[in-house]
Amino acid sequence: MFSQIEQYFRELVPAVDFCSLRLVSERHESLTVRRDVVEPVQRSEDLGAMITVFDGGLGYAATPDLGRTGLQRAIQQAHDWARVTAGRGLVELTALEQEPRLGEYRSPVQQPWSSLPLADKLERLRRECARLKVDDAIIEWRAGLWHSGIETLYLTAAGGRIHQRFEMLLPSLSASAHRHGETQTRSFGRGAHYRQGGLEILKETGFYDAAPAIAQQALELLAAPNCPTGTLDLLLAPDQMILQIHESIGHPLELDRILGDERNYAGTSFVTPDMFGSYRYGSELLNVTFDPTHPEQIASYGYDDEGRAASRDYLIKEGILLRPLGGGISQMRSGLAGVANARGCGWNRPPIDRMANLNLEPGDATFQDLLSRVERGIYMETNCSWSIDDSRNKFQFGCEWARLIEHGALTTVVKNPNYRGISADFWRNLAGVGDRSTWQVLGVATCGKGEPNQAIRVGHAAPPCLFRQVAVFGGE
Amino acid sequence: MQDYFYSLAELIQSLLQGGEVFTCAFYGEDSDFVRFNHNRIRQAGHVAQQSLMLDLIAGRRHAAADLTLAGDLAVDRTRLAKLMEELRAIRADVPEDPFLYYATEVHSSERCYASHLPAGQAMAETILTAGQGRDLVGILASGAIHAGFANSLGQRNWYRRPSFNLDWSLYLRADKAVKARYAGFDWRDEELRTRMETAAAQLEVMAQPARRIPPGRYRAYLTPVALEEMLGLLSWDAFGLRAHRTGATPLLRMVEEGARLNPALSLRENTAEGVAPDFQAAGFIRPPQVALIENGIYRDCLVSPRSAAEYGVPANGAEAGEDPLSLDLAAGTIPGDEVLQRLDTGLYIGNLWYLNYSDRNAARITGMTRFATFWVEHGRIQAPVAVLRFDETLYHLLGDRLLGLTVEQELLLDPGSYGSRSSRSARLPGALVEGMSFTL
Numbered sequence: 007m008f009s010q011i012e013q014y015f016r017e018l019v020p021a022v023d024f025c026s027l028r029l030v031s032e033r034h035e036s037l038t039v040r041r042d043v044v045e046p047v048q049r050s051e052d053l054g055a056m057i058t059v060f061d062g063g064l065g066y067a068a069t070p071d072l073g074r075t076g077l078q079r080a081i082q083q084a085h086d087w088a089r090v091t092a093g094r095g096l097v098e099l100t101a102l103e104q105e106p107r108l109g110e111y112r113s114p115v116q117q118p119w120s121s122l123p124l125a126d127k128l129e130r131l132r133r134e135c136a137r138l139k140v141d142d143a144i145i146e147w148r149a150g151l152w153h154s155g156i157e158t159l160y161l162t163a164a165g166g167r168i169h170q171r172f173e174m175l176l177p178s179l180s181a182s183a184h185r186h187g188e189t190q191t192r193s194f195g196r197g198a199h200y201r202q203g204g205l206e207i208l209k210e211t212g213f214y215d216a217a218p219a220i221a222q223q224a225l226e227l228l229a230a231p232n233c234p235t236g237t238l239d240l241l242l243a244p245d246q247m248i249l250q251i252h253e254s255i256g257h258p259l260e261l262d263r264i265l266g267d268e269r270n271y272a273g274t275s276f277v278t279p280d281m282f283g284s285y286r287y288g289s290e291l292l293n294v295t296f297d298p299t300h301p302e303q304i305a306s307y308g309y310d311d312e313g314r315a316a317s318r319d320y321l322i323k324e325g326i327l328l329r330p331l332g333g334g335i336s337q338m339r340s341g342l343a344g345v346a347n348a349r350g351c352g353w354n355r356p357p358i359d360r361m362a363n364l365n366l367e368p369g370d371a372t373f374q375d376l377l378s379r380v381e382r383g384i385y386m387e388t389n390c391s392w393s394i395d396d397s398r399n400k401f402q403f404g405c406e407w408a409r410l411i412e413h414g415a416l417t418t419v420v421k422n423p424n425y426r427g428i429s430a431d432f433w434r435n436l437a438g439v440g441d442r443s444t445w446q447v448l449g450v451a452t453c454g455k456g457e458p459n460q461a462i463r464v465g466h467a468a469p470p471c472l473f474r475q476v477a478v479f480g481g482e
Numbered sequence: 483m484q485d486y487f488y489s490l491a492e493l494i495q496s497l498l499q500g501g502e503v504f505t506c507a508f509y510g511e512d513s514d515f516v517r518f519n520h521n522r523i524r525q526a527g528h529v530a531q532q533s534l535m536l537d538l539i540a541g542r543r544h545a546a547a548d549l550t551l552a553g554d555l556a557v558d559r560t561r562l563a564k565l566m567e568e569l570r571a572i573r574a575d576v577p578e579d580p581f582l583y584y585a586t587e588v589h590s591s592e593r594c595y596a597s598h599l600p601a602g603q604a605m606a607e608t609i610l611t612a613g614q615g616r617d618l619v620g621i622l623a624s625g626a627i628h629a630g631f632a633n634s635l636g637q638r639n640w641y642r643r644p645s646f647n648l649d650w651s652l653y654l655r656a657d658k659a660v661k662a663r664y665a666g667f668d669w670r671d672e673e674l675r676t677r678m679e680t681a682a683a684q685l686e687v688m689a690q691p692a693r694r695i696p697p698g699r700y701r702a703y704l705t706p707v708a709l710e711e712m713l714g715l716l717s718w719d720a721f722g723l724r725a726h727r728t729g730a731t732p733l734l735r736m737v738e739e740g741a742r743l744n745p746a747l748s749l750r751e752n753t754a755e756g757v758a759p760d761f762q763a764a765g766f767i768r769p770p771q772v773a774l775i776e777n778g779i780y781r782d783c784l785v786s787p788r789s790a791a792e793y794g795v796p797a798n799g800a801e802a803g804e805d806p807l808s809l810d811l812a813a814g815t816i817p818g819d820e821v822l823q824r825l826d827t828g829l830y831i832g833n834l835w836y837l838n839y840s841d842r843n844a845a846r847i848t849g850m851t852r853f854a855t856f857w858v859e860h861g862r863i864q865a866p867v868a869v870l871r872f873d874e875t876l877y878h879l880l881g882d883r884l885l886g887l888t889v890e891q892e893l894l895l896d897p898g899s900y901g902s903r904s905s906r907s908a909r910l911p912g913a914l915v916e917g918m919s920f921t922l
Contacts, residue, residue: 043579043580043581044576044577044579046537046544046545046546046576046579046582047545047546047572047576048546048547048548049545049546049547049548049568049569049572050547050548050549051547051548051549051550051561051565052533052548052550053550053552054531054550056527063523064525064526065526065527066525066526066527066528067527067528067529067530068527068528068529068530068531069530070530070531070532070550070551070552070553071530071552071553071554071557072552073552073554073557076552076553076554080528083527083528084527084528086603087526087527087528087603090523090526090603090606091523091526094522094523094606094610095522095523095524096519096520096522096523096524123575124572124575124576125575125576128575128576145728145729146728146729146730182728182729182730184728184729187734187735187738187739187843188729188734188843189728189729189730189734189842189843191730265519266519266520266619266653267517267519267524267619269519269619269651269653269659270619270620270621270649270650270651270661271621271649273835273852274656274657352901354529354531355529356525356527391838391839391840391848392836392838393836393837393838393848393849393850393871394836394850395835395836395850395852395869395871396657396835396836396850396852396869397657397869400850400869400871400922402838402840402848402871402873402921402922404838404839404840422840422841422843424840424841426871426921426922428922454900457515457517457620457621457649457899458513458515458517458529458621458623458899458903459898459899459900460900461900461901480841481840481841481843481844481846482841482843482844482846482875
């Protein structure tokens, strides 16, 4: 089918400065066992294309009608909008990528989703779900798998052709314990074990080992005291670090935010263009990369949705801010070097600057080393609450589970752990970074941004990190 | 599009095999999106999309799928036939579903509205003209939204509503801005110009140096738009039956311990006066109103068909997520033009942003102020304030520290467009609060 659509596009391309087609085919399957009952299997199939035309101005049209007539209509609509924006556009795009690129990318898959019959998958989920119900106080428990197969084809009138195929899997487990007017929930990373690949992900992420501890910890939280209030050292696990990176490094470094596109919705940034190359974002231990080279990570790809080849780049090195998250158009607008991160969440939304894989590079401390550096502090795992201002500075985050650190050792479990701070100060208090053995490849399934709105998957990898003197507090 | 959907329903009917029944829900839109920044066009285009959610049922076994439709009958006929075969194969592998529940009484309906919208290009031109000389940033979405339902019992429901939603901000510098919305069904250039002038006048206040307010507890007025953020967070899981039965609702203390909000607080799902369709994906018709909180006491939950079957209570038209689509908070007694006077000294909060729970069991919420938030003294606006983080339980904000709600309610049409354009709305007054805690 793709070849037929490609042929139509080549035949229909108008005489304009630039024209592209981005075809996206998605197939999803969601399996859930909740409270030991198999929920309805949910499939979805989505297929459509976006046409982009530059002819003095820039316009787009998205259509699910991929016949010759449908594509012709979409090209006309995109061309009409291009004419409307001519002279009214935010930037005069005189140098859109014209050089035809040819490329292929494919997720590595060891054990394909289709290799295990549906009934067997459901049986595995039933087994894991049942292992979560360890006590009458467990009031809600579920196990799930969400599989996606995504195929994209990007064509330009100049002869560019990029074909990419992705397979991804999101395993999930959660248990909620309830007693005396209180509910506490523990989960399998709250959706963070999201990766490219096949069923091998289940073993690699420890899915089959996780259920008993999740249920036990939910019960523990019911009996636990509240997280203390005070200014303490804070050790964050990788499944909280990904949120910390996402909100207070990733979003502020998005170049379209810095250029003001998101000011009406997702917000602006405390980062300004003049900071790149000199601003001290964090301590010397802070090294952050845009890294599409880990094939198992959820947002690895060969090319972004405007056809630019993706490569690994440092955004922050030894604490100094170097480079923003800006795709081709943002780079053109700002004059700053960026990365290949123009991404649309589907065929019906235009590409904008997004995080893809944004990773905090490992340091040299073992987990035990990090603990040993803390006289009195808190260790927090698994994000459950996030809030940050529109400049991405004043934040407050909450976690599912925490333990006190006393004299270099983990002690009492505490509930409702929260902490707050200011991005610009927080990263400068980074005092310890876990080594490669502690580094985890994780992801976020739905990062929201853009007008019209777009939710997209992004990858983050991080080790546990130690921060000095952070305001922490618990519940009521 | 209605005829097309009904043709597909007939096609599905014709492909049924012995003992099978089906339900299917339809969504479609034909939208123009124009994104602005610095009063120039950043991105502009058209999105046409339609999809069908089909549940193929035999006895108590079933399988469901979402399918994006091409809009070409020959193509969609082939896809649907293939999909139905796949769903039959899935159904053979799944156990009986004890909580399967769909409408078996036929309630057909049709609610179609004519379009009073100019072309998107003309609207964009008007916006750029009205924004001339200003730093305008935002989004215009316009066009028709379609929704439908059909089943093998012959029920047919159709909804079509052309609408527009211009959600924009005027910026002065950095984060100093005012936010405005012009949304509805009947576009008027003059109305846009008036709203633009109002926003511009508010922006003049933002020119004053921002006052830094130290953390502490302050008297505050929350505009309807600010309150919309708060109730929007609650909408995720506060009112659904499943959330109540599984202890997930942040209103747990109301449900289990008899905690109450302020007696002035009455909250309804008001389908009759909202803009969302009055039918849902399994074919049930939504009642005109569902009382969620009445005089500060928790009343009814939103109940999806699945929860109805699981917990043995009647369904009341909720979708699977059991979140409200047409929230309506009853008006209060404070005249809008007396708000500043009644506030006297404190914070006038135009917008809130990025709310989340800091202690869900205690309904304690944190979030930021954003856009037009002012410090008021003796009933007069003194200065904009630097952004503040609040952290407070609803049992205070909408409970013992709620001083009153405004007489006037505002109908707010949701500008959201994740996946597709939203049909949610909220009709809300503003709220005057005795003490709101700010922490950062």
